[in-house]
Amino acid sequence: MPVNKLKTMWQLVEELLLVEKQRIANEIAFYPPPIPACDAQFNYLLEQRAEIAEALWQWRQLAAAAAVEEVEGFLTAVSCISPHTRTALLASLN
Numbered sequence: 001m002p003v004n005k006l007k008t009m010w011q012l013v014e015e016l017l018l019v020e021k022q023r024i025a026n027e028i029a030f031y032p033p034p035i036p037a038c039d040a041q042f043n044y045l046l047e048q049r050a051e052i053a054e055a056l057w058q059w060r061q062l063a064a065a066a067a068v069e070e071v072e073g074f075l076t077a078v079s080c081i082s083p084h085t086r087t088a089l090l091a092s093l094n
Contacts (some may be wrong), residue, residue, distance in 0.1 A: 009071065009092065010063055013081070017059060020080050021052045052080050067091055 030043050035042050055078045060072050075081065075089050 005092075010059075010088065011076070013071075013089065014056070016081060016085065017052060017056050021049075021056065024052060024065060026047050048080065055080050 024045060027048065028042075031042055031045070037043075058074060059077075062074055072090060072093060075086050081089070
């Protein structure tokens with residue numbers, strides 16, 4: 001894969017992850033009070049927030065290696081990218 005194409009891919013995935021991170025943060029910030037500990041939806045948002053933070057960390061760690069195989073593995077494993085977007089990103093690697 002050409003370096004420019006891979007760099008564009010890195011930027012696109014990071015942007016997607018950051019947009020999702022902001023969406024989750026906004027949803028948490030504007031969640032209606034009171035927030036009981038047993039609120040399943042709120043707890044799910046907290047799990048998503050932790051997952052997206054981990055995904056961003058992993059993605060940035062992969063940037064150092066920039067191996068196509070690792071990118072494919074990441075895109076396949078992470079659940080915070082929609083299936084449609086994942087399919088398009090994986091197709092663009094080939």
